[in-house]
Amino acid sequence: MTRQTLSKEEIAGRLRRIESLPTLPPIVSRLNQMVTDEDVTAVKLGQVIEKDQVLTSKLLKMVNSSFFGFPQRISTVSNAIVLLGFNVIKTLIVTSSIFEVMQSSDVGLFEHSLGCATAAGILARKCGIKNPEEISTAGLIHDLGKIAVRAELPKEYQHIQKLVNEKQIPMREAELEVLGIGHPEIGGYLARQWNLPDRLVIPIETHHEPSKPPGFSSISAVIHFADILIRAVGFGYGGDPWVPALDHQAWVRIKFGKTATRQILEELDQKLAELGNLTMEIHVD
Template sequence: MTKSRSDLKKIIMDTRTLPTLPNVINKLNSLSDNEKSSVQEMARIVSSDQVLSARILRLANSPSYGFYRVSTISNAMILLGVNVVKSLALSSSIFAIMEKDSIGLWEHSLGVGAAANLIANKLGLPECEEIATAGLLHDIGKVIITIKCSEAEKDILKLAHERQIYILEAEREIIDTDHAEIGGWLSKSWFLPDKLSEPIAFHHDVAKSKNHHIKTAVVHIADVLICASGFGNSGESFVPPIQKIAWDTLNLNEQLLAELINEIEDRLVEVKAFCLEMIND
């Protein structure tokens, strides 16, 4: 049975119905709110959960960030920032589902993370790691649809295929919302900062982003680029239209885009190898 929009929102906002969140997160949240707490203290808490630490370190060493030598949680916290480590911890259970059951979406997400990082670096934007994380998480709403409405998901894919429309349009028709909005709800219920929740919620409609339109524009362009490249499989068959507002916000031009595509394709070779390694593990 298809769930209505308000039902769906209720389910998503109720974190108890989501894949279990590690206990560590609550402690981490209270510590990061406290200005007196040190990175070492927070790192110790995360390190106490070995499985979680292993997952965070693996992601911190993924081509989305481009560090490759992050060997401890306190290193990760210093290099990536507490916000990023917290988001990786929060989403690690969702990533686990993606790695196992939706490899195409996992590759797409890692690809967008890597592309967002490269764009942010090339444009000299601050907080590249946050932007990469937003890229990594941008389609998290799709995983929620898979977990919570697997029947509706089949209908969405079928409708998109039959009518040759975008997944986003099919989602709106069948569940009266879309993966971007659901991702936005989820990031709110996780208390992720706006700089992560806005790019997730508005990566298909950059104009709606109020405080972080540059980060949202980067994630939008990164998503379009990875779709255009045909890397991974987000379920989407067609390249979405590039939003002019995103193009203008980032001051893109043809030459810059050509350079970016070369760099991204180069990095995607590493992303592919990283995904294969994870699948074989």
């Protein structure tokens, strides 16, 4: 197979099925409409979501997982909206079916994503970034493009994996060779189609090159570094065994001293141990 066997339009066409996943339910457009209404409350939004019991139980499991790190159990959706913000809840609803696919088909990537979400949350708090839960969510879905390629372009995905193993190259390099486009761009494209906010979309699009356009921010730097950190500590499997190169500008933006680094690693270690339990719990279900 040579480079650019599929045009960008063809790839976009194949991804359209993912854009309209069966569980991207009417509930999402209903919720989107509701949030434009200034009088809408978290309780009203929560009531709409809670009509769907399966979705509610999935959501509550996610919001109570250790990567968000709330000390007390969140027992209602409206409470989750108040604590985490609507953007986070909406992202979890939109991506919940993708995570189901990932849990059963690619445990390594699932753990890598949970781990990156955990690291991103810890780093965001250390950097004093507003709404760290949103940053955790960006970490959770940063490799969304990989799941999309695996699900909708299986032949190409196999070829990518073969190249990774044979040429010993990072997954993104193999994606560029086979598809002419990498998972960050594909993930970003999907996230835009789902109307997720730029605070989440841009870090997905640029997590391997955070200082490049469309916009460099501390959030992009955090997701980039969280991805590297979680690979470096060996938690989960992101599709190839290499730790991505660190972007110098991103490092300058969030740079930590020795003491802070030690604290971050200790906290990460503890949270990853708790995460192990969540992963098990989800698998048993």
